[in-house]
Amino acid sequence: MKVMVIGGGGREHAIIKKLKESKEITELYALPGNGGIAEDAVCVNIGATDIAAQVKFAAENKIDYAVVAPDDPLCLGAVDELTKAGISCFGPDKKAAIIEGSKVFSKNLMKKYGIPSAAYEVFDNPESALAYLETAPLPAVIKADGLALGKGVIIAETREDAKRAVRDIMEDKVFGKSGEKIVIEEFLTGPEVSVLSFTDGETVVPMVSSMDHKRALDGDKGLNTGGMGTIAPNPYYTPEIAKQCMEKIFLPTVNAMNAEGRTFKGCLYFGLMLTADGPKVIEYNCRFGDPETQVVLPLLESDLFTVMRAVTNGTLKNTEVRFKSGAAACVIIASGGYPVSYRKGFEIKMDESVKDSVFVAGAENKDGRLVTSGGRVLGVTATAPTLKEALCAAYEKAEKISFENAFYRRDIGLKALNAGKEN
Ligand code: AMP
Ligand code: GLY
Numbered sequence: 123m124k125v126m127v128i129g130g131g132g133r134e135h136a137i138i139k140k141l142k143e144s145k146e147i148t149e150l151y152a153l154p155g156n157g158g159i160a161e162d163a164v165c166v167n168i169g170a171t172d173i174a175a176q177v178k179f180a181a182e183n184k185i186d187y188a189v190v191a192p193d194d195p196l197c198l199g200a201v202d203e204l205t206k207a208g209i210s211c212f213g214p215d216k217k218a219a220i221i222e223g224s225k226v227f228s229k230n231l232m233k234k235y236g237i238p239s240a241a242y243e244v245f246d247n248p249e250s251a252l253a254y255l256e257t258a259p260l261p262a263v264i265k266a267d268g269l270a271l272g273k274g275v276i277i278a279e280t281r282e283d284a285k286r287a288v289r290d291i292m293e294d295k296v297f298g299k300s301g302e303k304i305v306i307e308e309f310l311t312g313p314e315v316s317v318l319s320f321t322d323g324e325t326v327v328p329m330v331s332s333m334d335h336k337r338a339l340d341g342d343k344g345l346n347t348g349g350m351g352t353i354a355p356n357p358y359y360t361p362e363i364a365k366q367c368m369e370k371i372f373l374p375t376v377n378a379m380n381a382e383g384r385t386f387k388g389c390l391y392f393g394l395m396l397t398a399d400g401p402k403v404i405e406y407n408c409r410f411g412d413p414e415t416q417v418v419l420p421l422l423e424s425d426l427f428t429v430m431r432a433v434t435n436g437t438l439k440n441t442e443v444r445f446k447s448g449a450a451a452c453v454i455i456a457s458g459g460y461p462v463s464y465r466k467g468f469e470i471k472m473d474e475s476v477k478d479s480v481f482v483a484g485a486e487n488k489d490g491r492l493v494t495s496g497g498r499v500l501g502v503t504a505t506a507p508t509l510k511e512a513l514c515a516a517y518e519k520a521e522k523i524s525f526e527n528a529f530y531r532r533d534i535g536l537k538a539l540n541a542g543k544e545n
Pocket of ligand 2: 272349414
């Protein structure tokens with residue numbers, strides 16, 4: 123089978139490495155891929171949102187199956203167009219991808235179907251949002267409605283900061299059209315858990331839970347980033363909480379989407395907060411998380427391609443999805459200055475022994491050398507029987523990788539270990 127994966131980051135590299143294990147796949151393409159992915163798939167210079175070119179490539183090259191990984195092509199309808207052209211896909215169609223594409227949609231969905239989440243108000247003009255903020259509880263959580271490269275959430279401690287956020291989003295349009303509407307939400311507290319799940323619109327199979335580390339610096343300091351490291355499983359996510367989530371969140375969400383005529387097939391990502399009042403949804407994503415995928419898929423024992431096709435064909439109920447019992451840790455190595463401004467083009471040196479553990483996010487090939495081309499450059503993952511061992515191994519491997527101005531957090535997984543609930 124000929125398979126293509128749309129996207130070109132660390133998540134896509136993790137998906138591709140896992141798909142490579144499938145005996146059924148004979149040819150694997152990445153659109154556009156990156157300098158690291160090129161070691162594992164044929165990279166084709168077609169952008170992740172160039173849907174017309176993707177369809178043309180798939181037709182001309184007789185591609186059997188497409189995995190659409192990033193949010194933007196999913197929300198733009200890549201799965202709809204590829205399916206129309208006769209190519210079987212993994213990922214939700216445009217109607218279902220709105221669960222991530224519009225926060226107003228997802229908040230209204232949760233309210234309508236009684237799915238636990240933070241209380242909220244929606245605003246479509248700055249005047250009423252600013253008036254509301256005069257007396258709103260603080261901190262206020264302000265979210266742009268649409269996709270904003272993971273930066274559309276502002277947690278404002280003061281009224282001044284909250285009002286500035288509203289003006290930035292709605293008047294100065296820092297997130298463009300994504301900020302035409304905003305959600306202002308109640309501030310929740312508690313440990314965060316990411317749960318990626320496979321669903322064919324009927325059955326939901328949660329994958330092993332994970333924990334992201336979003337801030338740039340140790341001790342959860344510094345700016346929000348696309349994610350500086352992950353661990354799996356998340357020790358806060360006990361079997362009892364998992365049961366509650368299945369009953370109160372996962373199945374109700376899939377059923378709600380069906381009731382709305384927006385059946386979701388693909389990877390549905392639940393960003394959860396375990397509050398004193400029980401688990402609540404912080405966000406939905408219509409795709410695999412990045413960098414959660416880099417710890418979740420290495421623990422998947424079953425054949426990813428088999429599971430993906432069961433999702434597409436609606437036969438997930440009869441398909442075994444098994445995970446290994448150990449733990450995984452991923453440390454992201456970034457370029458100095460990220461997430462604000464950073465230079466590119468530094469040569470990456472890595473020991474041969476760690477290559478298999480590396481998922482490349484922002485690097486390209488230049489004259490046979492791998493050089494940095496992004497802020498988050500690569501992730502290094504290790505699996506082991508315990509989280510502590512996985513973390514030690516990931517950090518040992520990280521030391522064998524170097525480029526100018528490289529940095530990484532030294533405390534990935536520390537909170538999970540200190541929770542005293544190491545698996
Ligand atoms: P998101 O981009 O939706 O993942 O949000 C980014 C981060 O903002 C989340 O991982 C949470 O840490 C935080 N966040 C979002 N919504 C809330 C909320 N209602 N209360 C507290 N923190 C939140
Ligand atoms: N790691 C968070 C996300 O993928 O949105």
